[in-house]
Amino acid sequence: MTCVAAIDCGTNTIRLLVADAVRDERTGAVRLHPLHRSSTIVRLGQGVDRTGRLDPEALARTLAVVREYAATCAGLDVPLNAEHARFVATSATRDAENRDEFVDGVRAALGIVPEVVSGEEEARLSFAGSLLGADDDGAPAAGPADADRAGQEPAKQRNEASRGPRLVVDLGGGSTELVLGVDAPQAAYSMNTGSVRITERYLADGVTPAAEQAARAEVRALLDRAADAVDLGAATRLVGLAGTISTVTAHALGLDAFDRDAIDGAELSIARVLASCDAIVHSTAAQRESWGYLLPGRRDVIAAGALVWSEVVSRVAADTAAAGHPLTTAVTSLSDILDGIAISLLPAGAQA
Template identity: 35%
Template sequence: MSGVLGADSRRVAAVDIGTITARLLVADVSAGKITEVERSTDVTHLGEGLVESGVLSAEAMERVEEVIARYAATMIRLGVEEYRCVATSASRDAANSFEFAARLSALGVAPEIVSGYEEARLAFSGALWGIEGDGVLVNDVGGGSTELVWGDSGGTGVAIRHAASIDVGSRRVTETYLHSDPPDALELKRARRWVRERFAPFFSAMPGPPSVSISLAGTATTLAAIDQRLEVYDAERVHGVVLARERLEAITASLASMTLAERRMLPGVHPQRAGVIVGGGLVLDAVLEGAGLDSTIVSEHDILYGIVLDVGARLARAGDGESG
């Protein structure tokens, strides 16, 4: 719910346009404190067919445009002072991404097609908001890419030691390897091998072993919801869940044995995410395998938090400049 802004609070918004979802967070930010005002998530499948065609389809762009028009109205209604909209993997890959960006800008929401490193930085910053620890591995399994960031968080802020955005994601794995319904053993084997090979250089170059893993985004939160046997998705119950790798493997194997129609009926699984959740499970499992960890902490604090922190800090600096 929206509240009354404090004297030093700034109402800001973050928009994340990913390969599978578009998301909005409106929040009041003050001295590093985040108070959520409104949050929306819409499954848009912007990257549908991108692996084969190399372009964003007209239908996919129209789905996102419809959502972004609604987000623009929400930001106006809630009195947002400043926003930042980032477009990630699908927009980076598509040959027609500048056309897509122009179409969204015409709706009043201008997207930045951010680099993989910037996406990783924002995810790391958001995940470690309010957390202190050394050797933390933050992983954000998206539809088209996975951001892996190893670093520290303390009183002076976050320090990234090793980071990469790797073109491995739930939709990319699904469209490249998992063609049968349900996927057959050979498809699953080939997908696992490919994901491991793609992640190997990151883990071999990591300066030290991670102390803990924090997993962000829809793959991790959906698998956590299944693990917790939630009938209806509940972000508060998902946030902070410790998902054991053994349990992750069992859930992924169970999902892989089902048809798409069966997965769509599962409690806790968004019907429009059912088609890519097996691929996502394979990716997340490969992250834990490469890191040598037997569990991960699932977090709802992700790139959206990183974005609103960035926007809030920028406004604070601007205010200091005006008063100086």
């Protein structure tokens, strides 16, 4: 057993997972036993799409949280070294010409060098993390055995082809990764779009018909490019990760507050997902404030995130239908890139 600390620093949110990681010596499978989880919306990517630089205030907000995370790790006796801790920075930091200021600040606060990973590495880590949220046949491992809970689709209605390749979609603030594979990625593509980027480009002044049309056109064009690298029609299961998708799922389930057990592994019909996306895209500020599962720091970008997710879901549904095996459901997993970062710290030969 190895105690590890994983930090995922995205465009909108920074998160920490401290866990005991165990590898089964017979199967090689890894399990995480979480000791601590933290998530803070810092909007590191504020303005990066427009300026190409990390904003000083956003940088200060983020580094303040990094110092808090360092204290948390110290309190849990996690060694802050390359063998036990990994800090991964994604889209916003990749795009920023002053990323060295961030790297130096993290090194000073945490004692380890943050990795500014490529979109391909981000996709690989997301896929690896998503596998912890499902059992061998692709059915959710977390929560009650039957999916007849909180309005989910019954387990008997699950796609019989779920043993085939899954398409994992990690929808972030600045980028959206699409990864196709069974036990490992077979193809991956990182789209330069996400909830913060679409908000700043098109929806900063609200969702008008013209702005919505322009935003959807951009996402569709990016999906056309993604389809050249990833066969979206080959997917037999669609798995969505990250804050936007968990919010859409909470809305679809009619939750009053964030409920990890209800959201993790939730399998909903495509029609239901798209209906919730549409409702969120066209929601009012008052409605968003009333949703207990939606954090204040996500309220201003959730419409854009839901718009991107609706376009991805619609495209995958259309491509799988054209391929002769239409997907009828989408699954939400709360095991994601953060979990993938954690298990990457466990040596391949480590024993349980």
